[in-house]
Amino acid sequence: ANIVLLPGDGIGPEVVSAAVQVLEAVGQHYDHKFVFTEYLIGGSAIDKTGNPLPEETLQACRSADAVLLGAVGGPKWDDPRASVRPEQGLLGLRKGLGVFANLRPVRVHPALIEASPIKSDRLLGVDLIVVRELTGGLYFGQPKKRDWVDGQQRAVDTLEYTENEIERIVDLAFRLARQRRRKVSSVDKANVLESSRLWREVANRVAQRYPDVTLEHVLVDTAAMRLVSVPQSFDVIVTENMFGDILTDEAAVLAGSMGMLPSASLNGQYGGLYEPIHGSAPDIAGQGIANPIGTILSAAMLLRYSLGLEQEARAIEKAVDQAITEGARTRDLGGSLTTTAMTQAIIERLD
Amino acid sequence: ANIVLLPGDGIGPEVVSAAVQVLEAVGQHYDHKFVFTEYLIGGSAIDKTGNPLPEETLQACRSADAVLLGAVGGPKWDDPRASVRPEQGLLGLRKGLGVFANLRPVRVHPALIEASPIKSDRLLGVDLIVVRELTGGLYFGQPKKRDWVDGQQRAVDTLEYTENEIERIVDLAFRLARQRRRKVSSVDKANVLESSRLWREVANRVAQRYPDVTLEHVLVDTAAMRLVSVPQSFDVIVTENMFGDILTDEAAVLAGSMGMLPSASLNGQYGGLYEPIHGSAPDIAGQGIANPIGTILSAAMLLRYSLGLEQEARAIEKAVDQAITEGARTRDLGGSLTTTAMTQAIIERLD
Ligand SMILES: CC(C)[C@H](C(=O)O)[C@@H](O)C(=O)O
Ligand SMILES: CC(C)[C@H](C(=O)O)[C@@H](O)C(=O)O
Numbered sequence: 289a290n291i292v293l294l295p296g297d298g299i300g301p302e303v304v305s306a307a308v309q310v311l312e313a314v315g316q317h318y319d320h321k322f323v324f325t326e327y328l329i330g331g332s333a334i335d336k337t338g339n340p341l342p343e344e345t346l347q348a349c350r351s352a353d354a355v356l357l358g359a360v361g362g363p364k365w366d367d368p369r370a371s372v373r374p375e376q377g378l379l380g381l382r383k384g385l386g387v388f389a390n391l392r393p394v395r396v397h398p399a400l401i402e403a404s405p406i407k408s409d410r411l412l413g414v415d416l417i418v419v420r421e422l423t424g425g426l427y428f429g430q431p432k433k434r435d436w437v438d439g440q441q442r443a444v445d446t447l448e449y450t451e452n453e454i455e456r457i458v459d460l461a462f463r464l465a466r467q468r469r470r471k472v473s474s475v476d477k478a479n480v481l482e483s484s485r486l487w488r489e490v491a492n493r494v495a496q497r498y499p500d501v502t503l504e505h506v507l508v509d510t511a512a513m514r515l516v517s518v519p520q521s522f523d524v525i526v527t528e529n530m531f532g533d534i535l536t537d538e539a540a541v542l543a544g545s546m547g548m549l550p551s552a553s554l555n556g557q558y559g560g561l562y563e564p565i566h567g568s569a570p571d572i573a574g575q576g577i578a579n580p581i582g583t584i585l586s587a588a589m590l591l592r593y594s595l596g597l598e599q600e601a602r603a604i605e606k607a608v609d610q611a612i613t614e615g616a617r618t619r620d621l622g623g624s625l626t627t628t629a630m631t632q633a634i635i636e637r638l639d
Numbered sequence: 640a641n642i643v644l645l646p647g648d649g650i651g652p653e654v655v656s657a658a659v660q661v662l663e664a665v666g667q668h669y670d671h672k673f674v675f676t677e678y679l680i681g682g683s684a685i686d687k688t689g690n691p692l693p694e695e696t697l698q699a700c701r702s703a704d705a706v707l708l709g710a711v712g713g714p715k716w717d718d719p720r721a722s723v724r725p726e727q728g729l730l731g732l733r734k735g736l737g738v739f740a741n742l743r744p745v746r747v748h749p750a751l752i753e754a755s756p757i758k759s760d761r762l763l764g765v766d767l768i769v770v771r772e773l774t775g776g777l778y779f780g781q782p783k784k785r786d787w788v789d790g791q792q793r794a795v796d797t798l799e800y801t802e803n804e805i806e807r808i809v810d811l812a813f814r815l816a817r818q819r820r821r822k823v824s825s826v827d828k829a830n831v832l833e834s835s836r837l838w839r840e841v842a843n844r845v846a847q848r849y850p851d852v853t854l855e856h857v858l859v860d861t862a863a864m865r866l867v868s869v870p871q872s873f874d875v876i877v878t879e880n881m882f883g884d885i886l887t888d889e890a891a892v893l894a895g896s897m898g899m900l901p902s903a904s905l906n907g908q909y910g911g912l913y914e915p916i917h918g919s920a921p922d923i924a925g926q927g928i929a930n931p932i933g934t935i936l937s938a939a940m941l942l943r944y945s946l947g948l949e950q951e952a953r954a955i956e957k958a959v960d961q962a963i964t965e966g967a968r969t970r971d972l973g974g975s976l977t978t979t980a981m982t983q984a985i986i987e988r989l990d
Binding site: 369447486546 | 780795797828831864
């Protein structure tokens with residue numbers, strides 16, 4: 289299998305290299321050959337080519353079996369008036385691959401409940417997945433512009449969704465729910481947004497095809513509250529791009545650290561894009577102390593969804609679980625393991 | 640002073656009547672005459688007049704010294720395809736009064752730390768205020784519409800801000816910060832939104848006028864995480880309308896219940912609009928068990944900001960604090976007091 293690596297910026301290269309070591313160990317163990325090729329994206333691509341998503345990168349990703357990405361961005365490229373920004377590389381890639389479905393599972397490891405700011409009775413048994421729409425909404429809607437009104441600047445972003453865009457993501461959420469606890473929570477702001485009212489109509493329509501799955505509509509403000517106060521009440525959450533961005537970072541708190549959470553971005557056409565949900569963490573970049581688990585678990589999702597290697601995916605997940613159970617902790621989890629040591633701890637537990 | 644009451648829907652009438660009792664007790668105690676007149680808004684206004692914001696209501700609010708509102712909305716009016724909705728009454732009122740600054744203070748009462756899903760070490764000393772922009776952004780931007788594209792429906796909402804709109808709300812946040820711990824956290828999504836990039840530029844400009852106040856920029860996803868994991872790191876949070884909506888509901892978890900939090904919506908021209916941040920809670924409406932504290936503390940803010948009665952405002956806040964300290968609890972706080980009993984407990988402690 290042909291896997292494109294996009295290390296990107298900040299801690300990106302460190303965590304991607306950790307995940308590659310794990311994939312290589314799995315490859316040896318199960319006798320698979322993974323071919324890795326590395327391309328530029330984000331700030332480091334801007335530095336070398338002036339373009340956050342060089343054409344070569346996009347082409348390589350389109351013909352790969354799967355793409356594993358680290359993170360993009362950092363203070364070096366943070367001038368809000370700059371005309372090219374690292375994030376354009378990531379957003380262009382998501383759009384260019386058409387990966388409209390971003391899956392962000394949140395499981396709480398029992399051994400990490402102590403580390404979480406949430407009380408343990410709220411965390412026991414939390415096992416939810418956010419299905420975030422990834423190629424529409426405020427991120428891509430046009431116009432996105434500045435103009436002048438009455439002698440002052442005005443900035444405009446556009447939140448737009450078509451029925452098709454809503455239908456395909458909600459349908460995917462329902463299909464997932466069937467393999468889980470059969471409950472879909474559709475998050476919107478239908479009391480204010482026209483796009484949310486369309487979202488709700490389409491969700492109701494899709495729900496009729498899944499009489500065995502329960503659908504509830506939750507306003508985004510209520511969802512932000514429930515996610516912390518009664519997280520066990522969620523199974524599959526489906527929502528639009530920006531709400532999904534906010535809610536998944538909030539949900540990361542449940543898992544004890546942003547560093548823990550993986551994601552898969554899929555569409556069924558290209559190979560799929562896999563990335564941890566954390567950012568480039570410029571404050572700790574280059575120190576070898578980043579938590580590689582989010583990226584390693586993303587690699588497991590890659591095996592599952594793009595290569596159909598379920599057993600191998602589980603082997604990684606089990607090894608991570610076991611390492612955590614046996615006390616392996618990077619700094620963000622209150623421990624002192626380096627990225628390399630944590631990766632080693634996981635590889636040793638592969639079987 | 641001339642105070643307009645807008646009880647609205649669900650538990651709205653119950654909590655507004657509780658706050659009026661407290662205001663009357665304060666009036667007697669300090670020898671002020673408050674004149675209350677009641678008007679229709681929301682679902683109950685739709686039922687009686689077909690209009691969620693009758694012209695009469697808006698006119699009365701415009702000439703009042705202050706407006707105290709309960710809540711609007713409920714399942715009865717929840718059809719997403721309905722052409723009039725209760726929320727239009729609230730949004731029309733905010734816009735009609737031009738109250739662009741929504742202040743939502745979040746303090747954590749030490750005696751309620753037990754009731755919160757957040758661990759106590761994270762909650763000790765939390766004292767933040769969210770300054771939410773209330774008359775712009777996705778709530779009001781045009782176009783907000785449906786149309787047809789390639790044979791399918793499309794829905795559009797518009798997020799727009801002008802420099803002036805940003806400047807006045809950020810400036811207010813800085814002025815507030817001067818009376819507090821001198822730190823402003825401006826929340827945006829500048830790596831994706833054009834409106835956020837303008838927001839950030841204007842915030843930086845305003846900051847130059849307040850060299851004694853620290854400004855930090857926080858991405859909204861990071862803010863949603865920090866609000867739960869390190870809430871003590873915030874003093875004044877300033878943000879646009881939708882982000883403020885989401886973050887304040889999330890922040891309500893810190894205080895132990897949505898029922899605790901008040902808000903004031905100001906502009907300096909009209910008298911100001913005061914409402915609890917919770918909704919109409921149709922599930923418990925009419926049962927006499929709603930927590931009236933959010934509305935009672937909103938009445939305290941009314942005394943402070945619209946009537947200049949600081950001492951009286953503090954008397955209410957102190958009475959609420961004391962009632963909580965001495966164990967008064969409605970259902971949402973794990974107790975069994977009715978709305979009336981909680982209100983009585985507070986009135987008895989006024990001095
Ligand atoms: C880096 C940024 C553009 C991105 C997003 O907002 O989607 C990130 O926050 C994420 O959640 O993957
Ligand atoms: C009822 C609704 C329109 C309102 C809002 O979104 O502003 C509410 O959630 C609030 O926070 O006051």
